[in-house]
Amino acid sequence: MSAIAYSxxxxxxxxxxxxxxPRYSRHQPPASIAFSNxxxxxxxxxxxxxxxxxxxxxISPRKAVVCAASSDAPGKSFHGMCYVVxxxxxxxxxIQAEYCTLIxxxxxxxxxxxxxxxxxxxxxxETRFVEPGEYKTKYPIIIGxxxxxxxxSREHAPVALGAAxxxxxxxxxxxxxxxxxxVATGEIYPLESExxxxxxxxxxxxxxxxxxxxxxxxxTSGKEYKLKSIGDAGPVIEAGGIFAYARKSGMIPx
Amino acid sequence: xxxxxxxxxxxxxSPFITPKDGGxxxxxAQSSSSIKVMPKKVSKKIVSVMTPQQSERKxxxxxxxxxxxxxxxxxxxxxxxxxQLIPGENVWVNIDILMTHxxxxxxxxxxxxxxxxNDAKVWDREKVVIIPxxxxxxxxxRANRNVDIIRDFSHEQGIKYFYDIKDLxxxxxxxxxxxxxxxxxxxEGHCRPGEVLVGxxxxxxxxxxxxxxxxxxxxxxxxxVLGTGKLLLKVPPTLRFVLDGEMPDxxxxxxxxxxxxxxxxxxxxxxxxxxxxxxxxxxxxxEERMTLCNMVVEAGGKNGIVPADATTFKYLExxxxxxxxxxxxxxxxxxxxxxxxxxxxxxxxVAKPHSPDNRALARECKDVKIDRVYIGSCTGGKTEDxxxxxxxxxxxxxxxxxxxxxVPATQKxxxxxxxxxxxxSGGKTMSxxxxxxxxxxxxxxxxxxCLGGPKDTYARINEPQVCVSTTNRNFPGRMGHKDGQIYxxxxxxxxxxxxxxxxxxxxxxxx
Ligand code: SF4
Numbered sequence: 001m002s003a004i005a006y007s008x009x010x011x012x013x014x015x016x017x018x019x020x021x022p023r024y025s026r027h028q029p030p031a032s033i034a035f036s037n038x039x040x041x042x043x044x045x046x047x048x049x050x051x052x053x054x055x056x057x058x059i060s061p062r063k064a065v066v067c068a069a070s071s072d073a074p075g076k077s078f079h080g081m082c083y084v085v086x087x088x089x090x091x092x093x094x095i096q097a098e099y100c101t102l103i104x105x106x107x108x109x110x111x112x113x114x115x116x117x118x119x120x121x122x123x124x125x126e127t128r129f130v131e132p133g134e135y136k137t138k139y140p141i142i143i144g145x146x147x148x149x150x151x152x153s154r155e156h157a158p159v160a161l162g163a164a165x166x167x168x169x170x171x172x173x174x175x176x177x178x179x180x181x182x183v184a185t186g187e188i189y190p191l192e193s194e195x196x197x198x199x200x201x202x203x204x205x206x207x208x209x210x211x212x213x214x215x216x217x218x219x220t221s222g223k224e225y226k227l228k229s230i231g232d233a234g235p236v237i238e239a240g241g242i243f244a245y246a247r248k249s250g251m252i253p254x
Numbered sequence: 255x256x257x258x259x260x261x262x263x264x265x266x267x268s269p270f271i272t273p274k275d276g277g278x279x280x281x282x283a284q285s286s287s288s289i290k291v292m293p294k295k296v297s298k299k300i301v302s303v304m305t306p307q308q309s310e311r312k313x314x315x316x317x318x319x320x321x322x323x324x325x326x327x328x329x330x331x332x333x334x335x336x337x338q339l340i341p342g343e344n345v346w347v348n349i350d351i352l353m354t355h356x357x358x359x360x361x362x363x364x365x366x367x368x369x370x371x372n373d374a375k376v377w378d379r380e381k382v383v384i385i386p387x388x389x390x391x392x393x394x395x396r397a398n399r400n401v402d403i404i405r406d407f408s409h410e411q412g413i414k415y416f417y418d419i420k421d422l423x424x425x426x427x428x429x430x431x432x433x434x435x436x437x438x439x440x441x442e443g444h445c446r447p448g449e450v451l452v453g454x455x456x457x458x459x460x461x462x463x464x465x466x467x468x469x470x471x472x473x474x475x476x477x478x479v480l481g482t483g484k485l486l487l488k489v490p491p492t493l494r495f496v497l498d499g500e501m502p503d504x505x506x507x508x509x510x511x512x513x514x515x516x517x518x519x520x521x522x523x524x525x526x527x528x529x530x531x532x533x534x535x536x537x538x539x540x541e542e543r544m545t546l547c548n549m550v551v552e553a554g555g556k557n558g559i560v561p562a563d564a565t566t567f568k569y570l571e572x573x574x575x576x577x578x579x580x581x582x583x584x585x586x587x588x589x590x591x592x593x594x595x596x597x598x599x600x601x602x603x604v605a606k607p608h609s610p611d612n613r614a615l616a617r618e619c620k621d622v623k624i625d626r627v628y629i630g631s632c633t634g635g636k637t638e639d640x641x642x643x644x645x646x647x648x649x650x651x652x653x654x655x656x657x658x659x660x661v662p663a664t665q666k667x668x669x670x671x672x673x674x675x676x677x678x679s680g681g682k683t684m685s686x687x688x689x690x691x692x693x694x695x696x697x698x699x700x701x702x703x704c705l706g707g708p709k710d711t712y713a714r715i716n717e718p719q720v721c722v723s724t725t726n727r728n729f730p731g732r733m734g735h736k737d738g739q740i741y742x743x744x745x746x747x748x749x750x751x752x753x754x755x756x757x758x759x760x761x762x763x764x765x
Pocket of ligand 1: 434436631633700701725
């Protein structure tokens with residue numbers, strides 16, 4: 001069943017994204033990235049399919065994505081319970097090295113990866129992200145501190161989170177390779193918060209993220225937080241990763 | 255030393271590192287020109303391996319240049335065929351070498367096939383280097399299958415540099431097998447000044463020691479490179495680290511990089527290039543420069559880089575027949591920030607659990623009881639790392655008090671352990687010193703327990719133990735057990751700690 005969804009989802013490919021570095025903003029190149037002028041097509045896969053898979057996540061891609069001006073994936077929102085982690089969550093904690101023998105492009109191995117997501121967190125995290133025996137998480141939204149995803153270059157890390165059913169992470173900052181892999185694969189939205197929110201949110205809080213307004217709303221605490229714009233990366237993730245994006249723009253043959 | 259009362263905290267709060275705001279040419283003119291100019295003495299040797307100068311590759315001769323560039327920017331500029339670049343620009347870069355291994359190779363190959371078709375050919379079969387090294391000596395079926403996948407692919411594609419292993423029971427029966435990819439890349443001559451090397455491993459930055467741009471990428475990016483030979487990369491700004499002063503003989507490059515990471519934190523260089531210069535760096539061997547660059551990713555860095563010099567050219571002699579063209583930072587290059595470090599004042603360091611920037615002096619941790627010592631990995635499993643450990647063991651003449659695991663990075667390192675004499679030992683080899691000291695027998699070369707790995711991996715931490723390790727990461731669970739505690743240290747400090755059963759400053763034995 002979900003096998004089909006997965007294979008569509010893992011399509012991605014490629015190249016590049018360097019464009020989207022999380023932290024460095026001093027010399028923003030003029031509109032660079034060759035991708036940006038492409039007419040947007042309704043995004044077909046990732047998100048809609050995920051919606052089917054994970055009923056507890058509400059992801060609503062707006063049907064006619066028009067305005068190419070905003071790169072913030074207009075109209076998209078995420079809703080569900082959040083899972084809160086701290087600083088320097090490294091890729092070993094996201095997916096332990098012993099599970100990296102799984103190949104994400106094989107549908108059932110992809111699904112297995114999801115079941116191991118965030119299993120490397122120390123036991124001080126009493127609530128598990130994915131319950132033993134489950135493949136999916138109850139928490140579609142992850143909230144973290146700074147330097148999320150540091151450590152190895154393993155793409156298994158963003159893939160595991162995506163496979164577990166968490167399409168979005170909100171952290172204070174990211175390690176470079178994790179950020180890039182998130183975008184290249186189109187697995188998750190790596191969003192940055194303007195202030196530190198991992199101290200104020202608790203695992204299990206009901207949260208909504210409105211991409212268009214760059215806003216995170218914590219319904220449990222009643223607080224709202226401003227997010228940074230996802231920038232050049234938004235359209236790439238929306239397309240389903242860099243390969244899909246490069247194809248759309250004619251950069252590599254369709 | 256004189257300032258001892260405050261030494262502990264002062265070394266840490268760093269009077270020795272002076273950050274300077276990166277003005278345009280804040281670097282003094284002499285130091286940059288001394289780096290820029292190739293030493294006359296070696297020029298004859300170099301000429302034989304250099305390409306004829308190509309004017310289109312030399313932005314500085316086009317006349318259009320207004321600002322100087324750092325060496326990282328120059329490499330991007332050559333590889334993207336653009337005469338001038340500034341940090342933040344996204345450019346398509348021609349890749350000189352793509353490296354992948356058994357963990358990420360199968361995924362990259364899967365993406366390559368899916369996107370470019372089952373019959374697709376890689377862009378250049380001589381520029382793809384495939385090195386099985388991570389999960390080799392295990393009976394884990396998936397791990398074994400992954401090596402089969404990269405083997406099949408290498409044969410199908412005619413990959414010229416595939417370092418195969420078939421007989422897992424005896425690594426010596428596999429003449430092509432190397433071991434840890436980053437060390438093998440250097441030993442096999444795939445690292446060349448001025449080039450662009452990407453690899454599906456975050457420690458690919460190790461190769462920056464050769465004056466090249468080298469960085470880690472994910473499977474998806476690697477799949478794209480396999481098909482096109484290109485990658486869209488953002489030009490990073492550069493942090494410059496000027497290391498001067500004579501290096502005390504109880505310090506190793508590992509101490510230098512732990513000092514720097516402790517200073518700028520695990521995210522201090524995120525997205526940035528880290529350039530290492532200064533008289534201390536010039537005095538370092540290639541293996542030590544590799545240690546320095548290896549851990550830039552632990553500071554979040556995109557790449558680390560050391561200007562190529564006579565030491566580099568000498569190392570490369572006989573290892574590569576391809577022409578290469580070193581580049582150097584201009585005198586007026588722009589650096590985001592410059593840090594100056596007086597190496598002569600540093601002391602042996604460790605990074606305490608669970609972060610590589612959790613720096614402390616080794617002697618401050620002398621009460622930390624340990625359960626084991628691990629010497630290995632791309633950071634601390636090279637020939638000179640074992641030489642260093644052997645030096646401490648020899649100097650003490652004692653036996654180790656905790657299990658001490660030795661995991662040579664590559665087959666060549668393993669050979670060296672069994673053949674190279676330790677200075678001052680009357681001709682004894684490293685292996686003899688290790689045996690006399692009661693260490694575990696050096697095992698088969700691979701990544702081993704550096705990243706935990708399958709449960710049956712040699713020296714994996716399977717219980718909540720405390721380990722002093724010459725590896726590069728000490729995050730929770732890195733070497734196996736989630737509650738294991740890892741103290742990162744130099745091979746000197748690791749060997750000294752093995753001798754006492756506590757975290758130990760190597761000066762206790764080296765004086
Ligand atoms: S030795 Fe350790 S750090 Fe180096 S490549 Fe292998 S697993 Fe990675």
